[in-house]
Structure formats: structure tokens, C-alpha cells
Amino acid sequence: MESCPTLRQFMAGLRKRNPGQKEFHQAVQEVAADLLPFLADHARYRDQCLLERLTEPDRVISFRVSWTDDAGNVRANRAWRVQFSNAIGPYKGGMRFHSSVTESILKFLGFEQIFKNSLTGLPMGGAKGGSNFNPKGKSPAEVMRFCQALMTELHHYIGPDTDVPAGDIGVGAREVGYLFGQYKRLTHTFTGAITGKGVDFGGSVGRTEATGYGAVYFMREMLKSAGQGLEGKTAIISGSGNVAIYCAEKLIQLGAKPITLSDSSGFIHDPDGIDLEKLAWIKDLKEVRRGRISEYADHFKCTFSPGRPWQVPAQIAFPSATQNELNADEARALIDNGCIALAEGANMPCEADAQHLLRSNILYAPGKASNAGGVAVSGLEQTQNAQRIYWALPEVDDKLQTIMHTIHQKCLTYGQNGGPRPDYVKGANIGGFIKVANALEACGVV
Ligand code: NDP
Ligand code: 2IT
Numbered sequence: 001m002e003s004c005p006t007l008r009q010f011m012a013g014l015r016k017r018n019p020g021q022k023e024f025h026q027a028v029q030e031v032a033a034d035l036l037p038f039l040a041d042h043a044r045y046r047d048q049c050l051l052e053r054l055t056e057p058d059r060v061i062s063f064r065v066s067w068t069d070d071a072g073n074v075r076a077n078r079a080w081r082v083q084f085s086n087a088i089g090p091y092k093g094g095m096r097f098h099s100s101v102t103e104s105i106l107k108f109l110g111f112e113q114i115f116k117n118s119l120t121g122l123p124m125g126g127a128k129g130g131s132n133f134n135p136k137g138k139s140p141a142e143v144m145r146f147c148q149a150l151m152t153e154l155h156h157y158i159g160p161d162t163d164v165p166a167g168d169i170g171v172g173a174r175e176v177g178y179l180f181g182q183y184k185r186l187t188h189t190f191t192g193a194i195t196g197k198g199v200d201f202g203g204s205v206g207r208t209e210a211t212g213y214g215a216v217y218f219m220r221e222m223l224k225s226a227g228q229g230l231e232g233k234t235a236i237i238s239g240s241g242n243v244a245i246y247c248a249e250k251l252i253q254l255g256a257k258p259i260t261l262s263d264s265s266g267f268i269h270d271p272d273g274i275d276l277e278k279l280a281w282i283k284d285l286k287e288v289r290r291g292r293i294s295e296y297a298d299h300f301k302c303t304f305s306p307g308r309p310w311q312v313p314a315q316i317a318f319p320s321a322t323q324n325e326l327n328a329d330e331a332r333a334l335i336d337n338g339c340i341a342l343a344e345g346a347n348m349p350c351e352a353d354a355q356h357l358l359r360s361n362i363l364y365a366p367g368k369a370s371n372a373g374g375v376a377v378s379g380l381e382q383t384q385n386a387q388r389i390y391w392a393l394p395e396v397d398d399k400l401q402t403i404m405h406t407i408h409q410k411c412l413t414y415g416q417n418g419g420p421r422p423d424y425v426k427g428a429n430i431g432g433f434i435k436v437a438n439a440l441e442a443c444g445v446v
Contacts, residue, residue, distance in 0.1 A: 115432030192385025212246025214373015320345030
């Protein structure tokens with residue numbers, strides 16, 4: 001009969017086994033802090049070595065991607081697929097193309113994905129992949145050749161019943177199209193082996209919007225449980241990519257007022273609010289012209305400043321760019337400026353100290369709960385592909401709203417702590433863990 005290690009003992013072992021992987025350490029520590037006490041109280045799980053098993057990926061596939069740029073130079077990048085756990089379904093998770101990508105970042109993302117996917121209630125395991133390829137400044141032809149070269153290796157390891165990639169930072173509709181095209185060519189199959197596809201070739205309506213819309217639906221649930229609503233609330237958002245844009249869109253539709261967006265150069269602050277007309281201009285800027293958010297400030301005559309938007313007073317916040325983009329000082333500023341709720345659109349955007357402050361002072365939703373709408377609609381895309389049918393937008397959006405509501409309920413069920421507000425972090429960690437733990441136990445020691 002094993003006794004549970006303390007958090008300090010567990011983390012010391014994890015750090016030793018995964019030296020230098022600080023993002024992975026951070027993500028595991030946040031989960032282990034809630035799960036170790038839970039395991040200690042549940043003998044059924046305690047003796048299965050579950051946390052040790054779950055923090056060791058099933059496998060990490062690492063490979064070279066060789067391609068040729070427009071000038072004829074041969075280039076080489078590194079790519080990975082981290083297949084973390086298929087306890088409850090085929091591996092599922094996005095691909096990220098960004099110069100900062102490392103194995104540590106993909107392991108943190110793959111680990112988070114296990115719990116997020118479980119929370120959706122759909123049969124999806126956890127995975128993540130990507131490359132240190134920097135898409136900025138590359139021509140469409142270069143991006144296509146890179147995607148084709150990457151898939152030439154990756155296709156050996158994925159498939160509709162094995163592992164189903166999708167988009168993430170730097171991988172949007174264009175890249176998914178190129179990846180899918182090469183997968184189709186190499187395997188002579190047309191299956192739902194990738195999600196986020198264009199709606200003309202197997203994609204689901206509503207997938208593009210799903211992460212941002214889902215984050216707003218989750219915020220609406222949190223506010224409702226505190227007797228409040230979105231109407232009239234001022235919102236700050238970081239990022240200006242897929243998640244940020246559709247978060248802003250749903251906020252506007254539901255009567256809230258987004259006033260900031262950002263990219264890695266800085267942020268715009270439009271006190272009049274970003275409306276649907278301005279957002280249409282932003283979509284063209286970001287999705288078609290691939291420009292910088294500073295151009296918004298020139299065009300609509302508002303301010304652009306270097307740095308991040310967290311000092312701007314607002315009632316609700318949606319960090320939706322990248323990991324560790326909000327520190328403890330910024331969390332303190334948010335709280336002091338009257339922010340009452342924050343829903344993470346990005347994965348792990350808050351540093352550990354910031355998370356601690358937010359968790360104990362305002363309604364705070366971790367990404368594995370509040371940004372699960374994207375992978376949820378990916379799961380719906382898989383279902384539609386398997387059945388060779390298409391659902392209309394109202395049906396997909398209705399299912400998305402139901403899933404976000406159910407995730408919120410799970411957080412309430414497992415996140416009660418006797419305090420003035422639910423602990424959504426604990427609720428999401430335990431609520432996501434139980435299904436995976438039951439599956440691991442039932443399938444034996446594998
Ligand atoms: P995009 O590539 O569409 O947009 C990313 C945005 O974040 C851009 O504005 C980008 O600015 C900014 N950004 C990226 N890296 C950094 C950085 N290091 N510092 C500052 N800004 C940065 O990605 P998504 O919108 O798809 O993803 C955003 C976040 O949401 C990520 O954390 C992702 O994991 C998460 N997420 C995405 C889902 C999806 O369905 N797409 C689902 C769930 C979570 P710039 O152009 O200057 O790089
Ligand atoms: O972080 C995420 O959940 C995603 N990037 C979406 C994954 C997916 O498979 O749709």
C-alpha cells in the first residue's frame with residue numbers, strides 16, 4: 001500500500017526526470033497541488049500511481065523537417081508530436097508553429113489537454129504538437145512547403161482513430177488546409193484525421209469561432225452564478241489572433257464592450273469600444289493582409305502602446321495570446337482596478353503567482369475549462385466526419401453552449417471550498433481527472 005508523496009516530493013521527482021522543462025513543471029505543479037490531496041482521500045485511486053503515470057507522456061515523437069525557401073536555400077526545423085494520454089479516446093490537440101516552441105512547451109500543452117478534453121465530455125485523449133518554424137515573414141508558398149514536409153513525417157503517427165491534430169498559435173485555416181492536403185495525398189484517404197478544416201472539405205461550421213465564443217459563454221456562466229451579466233461590461237483582451245477576435249465578436253453580440261487587443265509588439269486601447277464594423281476591419285487585417293494590430297490605432301485614431309493591456313481598467317478580462325503573459329503585478333493591477341472576473345482564452349497565460357492572486361480574489365477560470373470550446377467543436381467535427389454528415393450552425397452553437405454550461409457545472413461540483421466563490425482551478429482539475437482516472441484503472445496497468 002503506497003502512501004501519497006507530498007507536493008514537494010512529487011515535484012522534486014518530476015523536475016529531476018524532466019530537467020529544464022519549466023513550462024511543463026509549472027503546468028504539472030498547478031494540477032498536482034489539487035490532485036495530491038484528492039488522491040490521498042480516495043484509496044481507490046491512491047494505489048494506482050495515477051499522477052506518476054499521467055505525467056509521463058505515452059510517447060514524444062521528435063523529427064526533422066527539411067524544406068526549401070523561396071530563395072532556394074535548404075532549411076531545417078525541429079517538430080514534435082507529444083501523445084500524452086489516450087485513456088479516454090484517440091489523442092487530440094493542436095499544432096503550434098512559433099519560434100519559441102520547445103519540447104517543454106508542447107509537454108505542458110499536451111498535459112493540460114488531457115484534462116481539458118475530459119471536461120468536454122467527448123471521447124478525446126490529450127496531445128499537442130508543433131515546430132519551432134517561424135511563420136512570420138514567410139510566403140504562402142514557403143508555408144505550404146513546410147506544412148507538406150512536416151506532414152510527410154507526421155502522417156505515420158496520426159489518423160482518425162489514433163491521433164487527430166488541429167490548429168493552435170501560427171496554425172490556422174490556411175495551414176490546416178495544407179497539412180490535410182498532404183495527409184490525403186500520402187494516405188489515399190479522406191477522413192477526419194485533422195480538425196479545423198475548411199467547411200468546403202470536411203470542416204465543421206463554428207469551429208473557427210468556437211474557442212473565443214466558448215470563453216465568453218464560460219464567462220457568462222461565471223457571472224450568472226454571481227448574480228451578474230455581460231451586458232454593459234467593459235472587457236480587456238490580449239492577442240489578436242483566432243481566439244481573441246472571436247472572443248471580441250461574441251462579447252459585442254452579447255452587449256459587452258471590448259476595448260483592447262494586442263500582439264507581440266504591443267496593445268491598442270479603444271475607449272469607445274471595438275464594434276462589429278471595426279472587428280470586420282481587424283479580421284481582414286489579421287486573416288487576409290496578415291498585418292500588425294498597431295495599424296488599428298492609426299486607422300481608428302486610438303492609442304497603441306508597447307507592452308500588455310492589463311493596466312487598463314475593465315470589469316472582465318480574457319488573456320488570449322500565449323503562456324505566461326500576465327504576471328503578479330499585472331494581476332494586482334487588474335484586481336485593484338475593479339476587475340471581477342477573468343477567463344483564460346490562452347493556455348496558462350497567468351504566471352503561477354498571478355494565478356494565486358486571481359484565484360483568491362476574483363472569479364478566475366483556468367484555460368482548461370474556459371478555452372475548451374475549440375477542442376469541443378473539433379470533437380463535433382470528428383463526429384460529423386465519421387458519420388459523413390454536416391450540422392448547421394445553430395446545432396453546433398447549441399451544442400457548444402451546452403458543453404460550456406456542463407463544464408461550468410463540473411467546476412462548481414468539484415470546486416467548492418467553503419470560500420466566497422467557487423475555486424474553478426480545483427474544480428477543473430478534479431472534474432477533468434476523475435474520468436481519466438476511472439479509464440486508467442479499468443484498462444489495467446498499461
Ligand atoms: P493565433 O496564432 O491565431 O494568434 C496568437 C496571438 O497571440 C497573436 O496576436 C500573436 O501576436 C499573439 N502572441 C503569440 N505569441 C506571443 C508571444 N510570445 N508574446 C506576445 N503575443 C504573442 O493563435 P490562437 O489565437 O489560436 O491561440 C492563442 C492562444 O489560445 C494560445 O495560447 C493557444 O494555445 C490558445 N488556444 C487556442 C485554441 C484554438 O482553437 N486556436 C484553442 C484553445 C486554446 P503576434 O502575431 O505578434 O505573434
Ligand atoms: O489548445 C487547444 O485546445 C487547441 N489548440 C485546440 C485543439 C483541437 O484539437 O481543436
